[in-house]
């Protein structure tokens with residue numbers, strides 16, 4: 603199939619036939635006619651994103667620590683589409699000790715962005731293996747992160763909806779510093795106990811810690827890029843490189859802005875409501 607590689611090369615060379623070929627290839631990933639998309643989106647959603655011909659193709663945007671992974675993963679289970687997080691693909695590559703891992707470690711641990719070429723290479727491999735397993739549709743998390751990535755994606759497939767998660771910057775830092783992962787089961791947790799008073803018109807926010815079960819407790823690890831210095835750098839890079847991606851989708855009428863009101867118990871039902879999905883059977887996601 604035509605992959606992002608080809609598209610990247612053709613984009614550099616400005617060759618439109620390759621772009622068309624790549625578009626076909628990418629679309630094939632979501633070509634299964636599955637009428638799985640539920641009742642439709644919020645009236646506030648700018649575009650008719652109700653899909654009856656294929657599974658959803660959504661993007662999650664938002665600063666580091668905002669909870670893209672948490673909500674994208676829940677929604678992917680809810681909608682039956684894969685959750686594809688480019689940060690996870692990068693970390694898998696890092697852990698594999700393959701030829702790229704040393705180079706990637708240096709970039710990621712400084713809070714910088716990996717090159718578009720590397721990221722597109724990793725993403726296209728992930729999409730191909732998913733296609734081989736019969737996957738269709740996706741929720742992308744962490745991609746696109748530059749306008750160039752957004753343009754490339756736009757050239758190869760149609761994105762139905764972009765969910766832009768938002769949270770105060772001081773809370774983002776605390777959340778990143780509180781992130782923990784179980785080195786055995788891979789579960790994601792957060793030890794931060796956020797309780798910020800309302801001030802200067804900003805609403806207060808409470809987020810309870812998401813603590814691991816007893817058997818994970820002794821196996822908690824912290825991401826090397828979740829130090830205060832690196833998180834501040836990542837936030838700066840988000841503002842410089844990824845903020846314009848929000849605008850890219852805003853002008854195309856695809857963005858749903860979502861201010862997180864609190865932790866998962868408060869935010870998840872409100873997100874479903876904003877997406878007009880609250881009537882769906884979400885019992886399995888009932889939160890404690």
Ligand SMILES: Nc1ncnc2c1ncn2[C@@H]1O[C@H](COP(=O)(O)OP(=O)(O)O)[C@@H](O)[C@H]1O
Pocket residue numbers: 665666667688689690692709710713714715716717718721743744745746747748751827836
């Ligand atoms: N689309 C992308 N483009 C460039 N680099 C990326 C991309 N996605 C992930 N990365 C790299 O992987 C790191 C971790 O990504 P991620 O887990 O999404 O972080 P965050 O929690 O900051 O959203 C990023 O800081 C960056 O170095």
